[in-house]
Amino acid sequence: MTTLLLDRRPATEVIAEASATTPRLVDPFGRAITYVRLSVTDRCNFRCVYCMAEKMTFLPHAKVLRLEELDRLCSIFVGLGVKKIRLTGGEPLVRRGVMNLVQSLSRRLRSHELDELTLTTNGSQLARYADELAACGVKRVNVSLDTLDAATFAAISRHGALSDVLAGVEAADRAGLKVKINAVAQKGITEDCAVSLIRWAHGRGFDLTFIEVMPLGDVEGAWSQRFMPLAELRANLSRHLSLLPTPYRSSGPARYWHVEETGGRVGFIAPMTHSFCESCNRVRIACSGRMYLCLGQEAAVDLGKVLRATDDDNEVAETIRVAVALKPKGHAFGASEASAPRGAARSISVTGG
Numbered sequence: 001m002t003t004l005l006l007d008r009r010p011a012t013e014v015i016a017e018a019s020a021t022t023p024r025l026v027d028p029f030g031r032a033i034t035y036v037r038l039s040v041t042d043r044c045n046f047r048c049v050y051c052m053a054e055k056m057t058f059l060p061h062a063k064v065l066r067l068e069e070l071d072r073l074c075s076i077f078v079g080l081g082v083k084k085i086r087l088t089g090g091e092p093l094v095r096r097g098v099m100n101l102v103q104s105l106s107r108r109l110r111s112h113e114l115d116e117l118t119l120t121t122n123g124s125q126l127a128r129y130a131d132e133l134a135a136c137g138v139k140r141v142n143v144s145l146d147t148l149d150a151a152t153f154a155a156i157s158r159h160g161a162l163s164d165v166l167a168g169v170e171a172a173d174r175a176g177l178k179v180k181i182n183a184v185a186q187k188g189i190t191e192d193c194a195v196s197l198i199r200w201a202h203g204r205g206f207d208l209t210f211i212e213v214m215p216l217g218d219v220e221g222a223w224s225q226r227f228m229p230l231a232e233l234r235a236n237l238s239r240h241l242s243l244l245p246t247p248y249r250s251s252g253p254a255r256y257w258h259v260e261e262t263g264g265r266v267g268f269i270a271p272m273t274h275s276f277c278e279s280c281n282r283v284r285i286a287c288s289g290r291m292y293l294c295l296g297q298e299a300a301v302d303l304g305k306v307l308r309a310t311d312d313d314n315e316v317a318e319t320i321r322v323a324v325a326l327k328p329k330g331h332a333f334g335a336s337e338a339s340a341p342r343g344a345a346r347s348i349s350v351t352g353g
């Protein structure tokens, strides 16, 4: 009211501006949904042991939305007030023609409808795409990298070469992209890799975040054999580095600590031992158009089917609004269940990490 009284512009203009900035997707718990993670493919050139089985069955091509369909879906979300889109996968940069989608979405950055377009990648294709991503207005990329030891890297990724990822990271840095490294904490591995990873990342000005491994997907080996609570990792790190808690927060669920020796920041995302769902602002969309309302729960709506059945974007938007009303309060795996957690049957490569 005060704004309307003090603002000398016509009321209609002020109201239009207010509704453009007011989030239009709000779930039953009052959380505004302004962030979409879009898996552009469920395929990946790696087979990380905690993410995928050695032999994977991927979606048939006919089920995968065409790039134009993904673009249309993104536009509908933007129309509903989504401000940030993260492309992920699978490996987003192995999807053929993916840069056409990035280019198309970049016009939403230029028009300021989107605040941010970014991606999560294993880094192996970044040497090829970093410059083009930067030219499209991408400012930051998250690169997944669990270790700097080439043999350990090959064992975790099964199909990956550390040198490709390091070349990709270098290219991204050179192109002016802000790089954040994400590492999955794994018992028996991360204890030995973490300090060198932190020193390496901070030496290059990159933030680094560790994440607890989640019980997702039909992977070989027991989750409990891999799981390392981040409190344990932090205690371990404290024997080598001085970690001081900081109030710094990014827009995500990480808690950050300052590393005195490097002057850098290390983040910890602990979905298994801490709940941060109260601030969840996101939905995840598989490359089939299936929208998952929570990473750790089955609640989903097939937007791909609706999208292909109608040319009317309003109809799709209405389906999204109804679906957001089904967003669960939080993921099911919690501290009390950590010894026998219940995850989702699908891999994070389907939902989009």
Ligand code: SAM
Binding pocket: 044, 048, 050, 051, 088, 089, 090, 091, 092, 120, 121, 122, 123, 142, 143, 144, 145, 182, 183, 184, 211, 212, 213, 214, 215, 216, 348, 349, 352, 353
């Ligand atoms: N291929 C891209 C990449 O490597 O970043 C994007 C997709 S990948 C599924 C996204 C992130 O999910 C990666 O950082 C990966 O390590 C992480 N991830 C995969 N499976 C996980 C699990 N079970 N628990 C925790 N993080 C997982």
